[in-house]
Amino acid sequence: MSEENKAILKAEGLTKIFSSGIINKEYTVAVNNASFELYPGKVTSLVGESGSGKTTVGRLILKLIEPTAGKIFFKGQDITDIEDRDTKKEYYRQIQGVFQDPFSSFNPLFKINRIFDILFREFEPETKNREELISQSLEEVNLNPDRILDKYPHQLSGGQLQRLLIARALLLDVDILVADEIISMLDASTKMGVLNLLVDICRDKGMAVLFITHDLNLGYYLSDDTLILHEGNLVERGATTKVYENPYHPYTQMLFDSVPDIEEKWDRSKEFIPEQIIEAVEEFYQNNDEEGYKEVEENHFVLMSILETENYK
Amino acid sequence: MADTEETVLEVKDLKAYYRVMKGDVKAVDGLNFTVRRGEILGVVGESGCGKSTLAYSLISLNKPLQHISGEANLLGQDLMKLSSEEKRKLKMKNISIIPQYALDAFSPTKKIKTFIKDMVKQHGRRADKEFMDKVKTRFEIVNLSHSVLDRYSMELSGGMKQRVVMLISSLLDPDLIIADEITSALDVTSQRYVTTLLADLRDEGIIGSAIFITHDLATLYQIADRIMVMYAGRLAELGNADEIVHNPRHPYTRALINSLPRIGIQHKDERLTGIKGTPPDLTDIEEGCRFRFRCQYRTEECDKSPKMEKTHQRHYIRCWNYESVGSDKNE
Ligand SMILES: Nc1ncnc2c1ncn2[C@@H]1O[C@H](COP(=O)(O)OP(=O)(O)O)[C@@H](O)[C@H]1O
Ligand SMILES: Nc1ncnc2c1ncn2[C@@H]1O[C@H](COP(=O)(O)OP(=O)(O)O)[C@@H](O)[C@H]1O
Ligand SMILES: [Mg+2]
Ligand SMILES: [Mg+2]
Numbered sequence: 073m074s075e076e077n078k079a080i081l082k083a084e085g086l087t088k089i090f091s092s093g094i095i096n097k098e099y100t101v102a103v104n105n106a107s108f109e110l111y112p113g114k115v116t117s118l119v120g121e122s123g124s125g126k127t128t129v130g131r132l133i134l135k136l137i138e139p140t141a142g143k144i145f146f147k148g149q150d151i152t153d154i155e156d157r158d159t160k161k162e163y164y165r166q167i168q169g170v171f172q173d174p175f176s177s178f179n180p181l182f183k184i185n186r187i188f189d190i191l192f193r194e195f196e197p198e199t200k201n202r203e204e205l206i207s208q209s210l211e212e213v214n215l216n217p218d219r220i221l222d223k224y225p226h227q228l229s230g231g232q233l234q235r236l237l238i239a240r241a242l243l244l245d246v247d248i249l250v251a252d253e254i255i256s257m258l259d260a261s262t263k264m265g266v267l268n269l270l271v272d273i274c275r276d277k278g279m280a281v282l283f284i285t286h287d288l289n290l291g292y293y294l295s296d297d298t299l300i301l302h303e304g305n306l307v308e309r310g311a312t313t314k315v316y317e318n319p320y321h322p323y324t325q326m327l328f329d330s331v332p333d334i335e336e337k338w339d340r341s342k343e344f345i346p347e348q349i350i351e352a353v354e355e356f357y358q359n360n361d362e363e364g365y366k367e368v369e370e371n372h373f374v375l376m377s378i379l380e381t382e383n384y385k
Numbered sequence: 386m387a388d389t390e391e392t393v394l395e396v397k398d399l400k401a402y403y404r405v406m407k408g409d410v411k412a413v414d415g416l417n418f419t420v421r422r423g424e425i426l427g428v429v430g431e432s433g434c435g436k437s438t439l440a441y442s443l444i445s446l447n448k449p450l451q452h453i454s455g456e457a458n459l460l461g462q463d464l465m466k467l468s469s470e471e472k473r474k475l476k477m478k479n480i481s482i483i484p485q486y487a488l489d490a491f492s493p494t495k496k497i498k499t500f501i502k503d504m505v506k507q508h509g510r511r512a513d514k515e516f517m518d519k520v521k522t523r524f525e526i527v528n529l530s531h532s533v534l535d536r537y538s539m540e541l542s543g544g545m546k547q548r549v550v551m552l553i554s555s556l557l558d559p560d561l562i563i564a565d566e567i568t569s570a571l572d573v574t575s576q577r578y579v580t581t582l583l584a585d586l587r588d589e590g591i592i593g594s595a596i597f598i599t600h601d602l603a604t605l606y607q608i609a610d611r612i613m614v615m616y617a618g619r620l621a622e623l624g625n626a627d628e629i630v631h632n633p634r635h636p637y638t639r640a641l642i643n644s645l646p647r648i649g650i651q652h653k654d655e656r657l658t659g660i661k662g663t664p665p666d667l668t669d670i671e672e673g674c675r676f677r678f679r680c681q682y683r684t685e686e687c688d689k690s691p692k693m694e695k696t697h698q699r700h701y702i703r704c705w706n707y708e709s710v711g712s713d714k715n716e
Contacts, residue, residue: 121572122543260431260600264644264659271652286573289603293646293657316648330577332603333647334630340581345528346544346574 079109079145080247080280081133086142087381088128102128104304105142105379110248110280115271117283117291117312119327120301126284127172129301130250133282134169135160141381147247165195168241172253174233178225184236185221188243195244209239212273214265230257235266238273245277252284267294288331292316300324302353305379310372320374322352391422393561393594394443399455399465401442408669412438414618415455417693417701420561420594425587427609427626428598429641431664435618436598437485440563444472444482460560473509481508481559481592485566487550493539497549500538504553516556523552526591527582544575548582555586560593562586568604576604584608603645606630614638617664617675620693624700634696634707637676674704682706 088103103125110116110133120126131137133144135151143152146163154160171177178187188206192199199205207217213235225233234254241249251270258266271294274281285291291298291312298315300308302323308315319325326349332338362376396418403410412435420426428436441450443457443464457464459480464472491500501520502512510516521531527548538546547567555562564583568576584607586592599605605612605626612629614621614637622635633639640660650657662679674680677687686705693703704710 121574259663261660261663264657268652268656268658287646288573289646289648292648293650294652312651326574328648330573331648332577332580332601332607334603334606334642334645335647335649338577338581338607340584344577344581346572346578347528349574 078111080112080147081110082145083108083129083133084143084145085379086129086132086144087140088125088132088137089140089381101304101381103132103139104381106299106301106304106306107142108299108306108309110282111297112247112278112280113275114297115274115281115283115295116297116299117285117295118299118301119285119288119291121286121327123303124301125304126286126301127252130169130252130282130284133248134167134250135163136169165244166246167248167250168237168244168246169250170234170237170241170252170254172256174230174237174257175225177237178233180225183222183224184228188221188240191240191243205243206239209242210236212242213239213269214262215239229259231259231262231266234258235262238266238270241279242273242277246279248280248282249274250282250284253286255285255287255290270294288316288327300327305375307353307375308373310369314369314372318369318372320368320372322356323349326352392419393422393460394420394596395456395458397456397458399439399442399457400453401438401446401450402453403438403449404451405449410667411670412450412618412667413442414667414670416615416620418613418620418623420596422560422593423587424610425584425595425597425608427605427612428596428615429600429602429605429612430615430621431660432600433664433667434615435667436600436615437565438618439615440482440565440596440598444476444480444563477508477510477554477557477559479560481554481557481562483551483554483562483564483567485569488543488546488570491538491546493537495538496534497536497538497541498534501534501549501553504550519556520552523556526586526589527552542575543571544578547571547575547579551579551582551586555592558591558593561596562592562594563596563598565598566600568599568601577607580604580608602630602641603647614641617670618667619675620701620703621676622700622702622704625698628698628700634700634702634710635704636680636682636706636710639710640679676704682710 084107086103086106090100090102091097106129118126118129132139143150151163192202210217210220215232215235234257255263270281273279283294295312298309298312299306307321308324319328357377360376364376364379365373366376368374396416399413399416401413403412416439430436438450442452446452452465505512524531529545529548568579571579583595583597587595597605597609609626611624612626613623614629614635616637621637622629629638630642633642644657644659646657660679665675665678672690674687674691677683684706691703691705693701695701
């Protein structure tokens with residue numbers, strides 16, 4: 073395998089079970105046994121409906137939360153249980169999250185230039201031409217340094233803060249960028265610009281991008297690989313063109329059937345009831361006797377039966 | 386189509402502004418259109434272009450929004466001249482709205498039954514036994530079981546809640562229903578269900594006609610008979626849905642369609658750019674075509690406001706240069 077085909081991040085059987093309630097504990101399996109890889113210079117989109125576990129997957133690989141089971145490998149090294157501060161810091165130095173609600177990523181008491189100061193002090197204390205680098209990265213994300221740097225986070229829009237986080241990723245030249253539903257905050261006029269920029273950065277700098285979205289049209293436009301999440305299960309994954317052209321799992325099929333297309337209208341004579349998908353998926357698992365994932369074509373995998381969640385309780 | 390067909394709503398040069406401290410926000414500024422019986426008229430445009438304001442001006446004109454001039458004739462009665470009492474009588478029966486934020490108004494700990502009663506009150510009507518009986522018969526149409534009435538709203542998915550909202554708004558078989566962004570907060574599968582449901586309700590004669598408002602042109606195209614494209618408080622283009630989507634004339638409509646991501650187009654093959662620039666501030670906005678600052682076809686004439694022109698087959702456009710734009714195939 074050549075160097076560029078090597079995954080920068082590998083998730084193996086990643087599982088997250090949330091528990092709530094003190095006396096009567098309730099468990100939510102947010103992510104169940106998800107395995108996937110992220111590659112340098114490639115955009116991977118993670119698609120699913122609300123509550124399917126997308127944000128949890130993002131937070132797991134950002135190491136903001138710990139998995140209940142499963143492993144994460146970064147550059148071949150198992151980083152699932154790292155405790156050591158320096159190793160952890162080194163990982164945080166290489167990965168950047170951009171969230172749906174970007175306000176929580178900023179200290180509200182610091183102006184933006186102070187935030188950049190701290191960033192350099194923490195990660196790149198040796199850097200001399202800081203101002204130049206900051207201006208450069210801000211301009212790359214279409215922000216005017218003069219109008220941004222002496223502002224507090226609350227004086228900026230959600231879209232501007234998201235672009236600031238992308239600028240931060242550029243400055244640190246991170247290996248992995250996780251963008252979680254960032255479009256809703258972006259104004260229509262800057263939306264495509266920022267999304268194109270994301271892919272350009274990914275290609276030019278060899279960054280791996282995990283693009284979390286519920287917008288299938290956008291996922292197709294931006295991504296090389298696609299992961300489809302349904303109720304915590306990664307039901308289908310592979311090259312974007314293959315997954316979209318030849319969806320195999322009943323859930324993926326229903327999802328694609330729902331996409332509004334300006335070339336071909338929905339077939340309204342066909343009954344379409346979202347709740348029925350639960351039964352259809354169960355039937356699918358029962359009516360085949362294959363285990364786990366099946367490679368239906370090269371680089372296109374489909375979940376044929378639910379993978380057992382490790383006994384947690 | 387014959388000219389004799391019935392018009393449910395006729396909007397004539399309607400102007401409704403927000404009268405606020407900083408001046409007049411001209412969010413609906415001279416709209417002309419009709420809604421015919423049995424049709425779904427789609428209204429599309431970028432956020433802030435005045436779509437919701439149009440809905441409010443027809444159904445609940447409250448301060449600081451003010452009617453400036455023009456008419457909105459619903460079955461022959463000018464809504465702009467009616468007292469609030471007279472308007473209340475029309476609500477739900479003649480004109481009804483599926484509000485944009487009804488889903489957020491659901492208190493998680495309220496029973497659906499209670500929510501329905503509250504919503505009906507807001508519409509200025511009573512939820513008596515007869516009314517609730519009818520609610521039950523309508524649940525089946527939207528694929529919900531009666532037991533949902535006794536469930537708490539937190540137990541229902543967004544899509545199911547939206548169905549409840551639609552069912553209530555259409556309960557008295559309104560001649561005209563206004564659906565404002567009813568799919569924006571939903572998952573894709575529910576978006577298809579809810580959109581299709583609107584068309585089904587029309588097909589079954591439960592609702593007479595609909596104005597379907599959304600920023601999502603692709604969804605709108607699935608069920609709209611005609612589409613009105615709005616830009617900065619004004620009509621840009623109005624015509625048959627297929628004409629608008631597949632043969633757009635107005636530079637704004639063209640830009641809107643060219644910037645739509647869709648399956649089949651990948652970043653590496655074709656670059657979607659979106660529409661450069663931002664819509665103008667609608668406060669005390671001056672004379673002239675409002676799209677000219679972002680338009681690649683801008684000429685000197687565009688500093689004057691274009692008139693609404695009828696091209697063919699009842700296709701309306703407000704643009705000085707649509708004829709030359711229409712023949713420009715290399716974009
Ligand atoms: N901190 C948490 N505690 C308990 N449950 C959670 C927590 N975070 C997420 N969940 C649950 O996990 C599931 C997946 O959530 P999430 O990852 O946010 O989905 P998505 O981003 O796809 O909408 C949901 O059922 C959600 O309620
Ligand atoms: N209460 C208000 N006071 C002043 N301006 C308002 C008010 N509500 C909306 N506007 C302005 O009116 C314009 C149209 O808004 P709206 O009708 O909500 O647009 P849309 O529904 O197309 O997104 C916007 O510029 C908006 O800022
Ligand atoms: Mg999420
Ligand atoms: Mg609106």
